[in-house]
Amino acid sequence: MNTRAFERHGIDHLSASSLNLWAAEPALWIMERLLGRRLPASIIAARGKAVEFGVHLGLSNPRLPVEDCIDRAEREFARETALSGDPRREDERKKIAGWVRGALAELRQYGVPDAYQHRVEIRLDDVPVPIVGFIDWRFSEHGLIVDLKTTERFPSQISDAHGRQGAVYASAHGNFGMRFAYAKPAPGKTDKRQVTVYEMSGDDVRRHLAALRVIALSLGRFLAVSNDPQELAGLIVPDFDSFWWSEPAARAAGREVFGF
């Protein structure tokens, strides 16, 4: 592949989330990553970040009362979304306590993590730029990396998008186990669990790394078509019906970039 394609567009690294976005909705990738029209974090992303913040406080200090962790998470959410006009803001804020409480009940059993938001970097064959990521928590005592996902429903399995993210983390950590903890804001009526944890297999890791490589190579070939981001944007059509464009600000920016 043209090894300078990324360089010519100022891209010195990739990430699983960037490659997931390219695979799922290339038009949004172009708008955000190539044209620099970054959108503010969605209310859903903000709640995930706030919950993770509160849970981390509780993990790193096992004696910290859960209510204190909740309070700090709610304040973090308020700070992150201070300028958001999203009507879901108050609903999401109310549920933060449940997510933090449930996640701490599960993850405090893992002990105290020895790394948080630790940067990892891997290389994929023939991809000229590294793939970087930031793990949620590493529990070296158990040889585990754990990533927390806030959700309303338990997924039946680790999604491909999450699997690719986990494959990067796991690949950077030898044969550490890679787990995803899916937390709901409250137990279900029939299923009383509030958190379920899935672990990736070695085959999962290999499969997702292979997929990441193919996706990155595809992106490299696309970028090699032109040095002009606007010209590249003219080659792709967005799907505004997709949930990727559900934020009004995203659709407005998309109309400006793609002309409809």
Add this chain to the structure above:
Amino acid sequence: MPLHIGGSGTIKPYVKYNAKSDKWFVRGADGGDQEIPRPTFLLDLKNIRTGWFLFREGQAPDRVIDPTLDRIAQQPDPAYKRGFVVMAFSQKFFGGAVEFSSASIHLSNAIRDLYAAFEEQSGKAENRGKVPVVACTGSDAMKDKFGTNYRPRLEIVKWADRPAELPDASPVDESEIGRTGAPAPSPQAAAHVPPPAAKAAASDPALETEF
């Protein structure tokens, strides 16, 4: 990008076990087999691959690797037999990292049992991130229709940090991976894994979107 045609002029270092003679060999300086004592070595079982192998006297082996350990590639021809390929490392016995591959039924059985032990032990906290050290401590004579062959006794004796000479990578090239004969199994629901301390499809993407 190089063209993968023609002769490379190099042969990958290897270690092999001759089940007929119960002897271990590495590639000698003259390019031929050089016998070595029963070795102790690091074995990268995390990255072991299985598949269909055709070993022919005086010819380079041909192989079609399974896409994953639980999905078997289509057998290219009845002459191909089930086998494995894995990287091993020992400066003392092998002179570095070497490929260990075989379609011997007795050696494969030994490796299968070794892998089961690896799976059991690799989950222990103290073994995470490490590679098993395997010792060949002897052999058992196995009588079958081909006469007497030997099954090496392979044991995980300890776990060690992964050396730089043994990268955490697949021992095979992507181009060697075959297609499965059967359709891929449908995704199954994952199972919850308990915390270590215990000792013991979205219709509305927004609802299953996690951050």
